[in-house]
Amino acid sequence: MNGAGPLDSEELGRRLNLLLDTIPHDGTRATYAMVRDFLAERGISLSQSRWTYLLAGRAGERVNGGRDLMAGLAAFFEIDATYLLDRAGPIPEALEQQLELLRQVRMREVRLYATRKLGSVSPETLQEITRILGEAAD
Known part of the structure; x- marks a missing residue:
């Protein structure tokens, strides 16, 4: 995707899956339960169906969630939230490595x-x- 602006559902799903596939969390591939629990500790709710839609790239504007969810996911993966919020967001160094x-x-x-x-x-x-x-x- 080129240009600045928010990610569409498909690109967000692609980026989330790429993070899951390449950045281990506690030495393993992150699971829904790990993500959910991490977010819950920060007061952010994430249902299984919402997570599934996000990863499938079919979340739509309503389900994408907002900045709080994206910031929470970015914190989980220890990356800059702009990667999940903006088409022009830089590729995280950990992901590049x-x-x-x-x-x-x-x-x-x-x-x-x-x-x-x-x-x-x-x-x-x-x-x-x-x-x-x-x-x-x-």
């Missing part, structure tokens, strides 16, 4: 796969393939 780590792991897997499958090629060809994969990772 996790995505970079994931990218490096996947590139390593591609290199290993290519090495196994192309093991019978000349060392020069294998070196060139490795160089190209390295450039793609950067």
